[in-house]
Amino acid sequence: MESKIINEIEIRRAKREISEEQLAYVKANLPDADYWAMKSPLIILVSTSLELDCRLNDKRDYALFDVGLAAENLILQAAREGPIAHPIAGFKPLTIKEYFGIPPEYILITLIVLGYPGDDSFLNEKHRALEHSGRIRKSFEEVVMYNSWIKKEKG
Ligand SMILES: Cc1cc2nc3c(=O)[nH]c(=O)nc-3n(C[C@H](O)[C@H](O)[C@H](O)COP(=O)(O)O)c2cc1C
Numbered sequence: 814m815e816s817k818i819i820n821e822i823e824i825r826r827a828k829r830e831i832s833e834e835q836l837a838y839v840k841a842n843l844p845d846a847d848y849w850a851m852k853s854p855l856i857i858l859v860s861t862s863l864e865l866d867c868r869l870n871d872k873r874d875y876a877l878f879d880v881g882l883a884a885e886n887l888i889l890q891a892a893r894e895g896p897i898a899h900p901i902a903g904f905k906p907l908t909i910k911e912y913f914g915i916p917p918e919y920i921l922i923t924l925i926v927l928g929y930p931g932d933d934s935f936l937n938e939k940h941r942a943l944e945h946s947g948r949i950r951k952s953f954e955e956v957v958m959y960n961s962w963i964k965k966e967k968g
Contacts, residue, residue: 822854835913836853839856839904843905852935853927854927856924861922862876862920864876864918880922898926
């Protein structure tokens with residue numbers, strides 16, 4: 814199946830809607846630990862303001878919930894079409910916000926780094942091992958509780 818996301822990126826690159834200069838600026842404001850993001854052709858800035866959505870007085874701010882859902886949909890759809898999308902929290906939010914003119918009341922909650930699966934020889938040992946290993950997830954019992962918050966004892 815042809816990839817819509819890849820096609821879209823290529824069209825936008827051709828139209829110069831994706832600026833190499835701005836992409837390079839974002840990359841320059843990532844920590845060394847995000848070296849793997851340097852090959853990405855597209856980094857998506859995910860931002861929202863708490864005022865854009867329902868705010869309840871028991872600390873429920875739905876803007877972050879909603880933007881998280883949108884990010885997850887994007888990540889899943891990217892994986893379906895080909896590119897891999899990694900959300901990251903390691904970046905300089907204030908510097909990047911200022912550069913892109915994101916208003917102060919907006920939260921730059923994550924960057925989504927898009928990349929194509931390919932040669933992994935530039936990855937460090939730890940990341941290369943992670944790339945090819947299975948994922949360890951918490952057990953169902955640890956994350957789902959029935960009828961009360963009290964966790965069932967193991968064994
Ligand atoms: C909120 C959040 C922030 C993350 N920040 C970083 C980061 O700064 N640097 C990094 O290398 N990975 C970061 N990750 C992890 C990667 O994006 C990770 O590859 C992704 O969560 C997929 O997990 P998996 O590779 O275990 O399937 C972050 C993940 C989440 C959910």
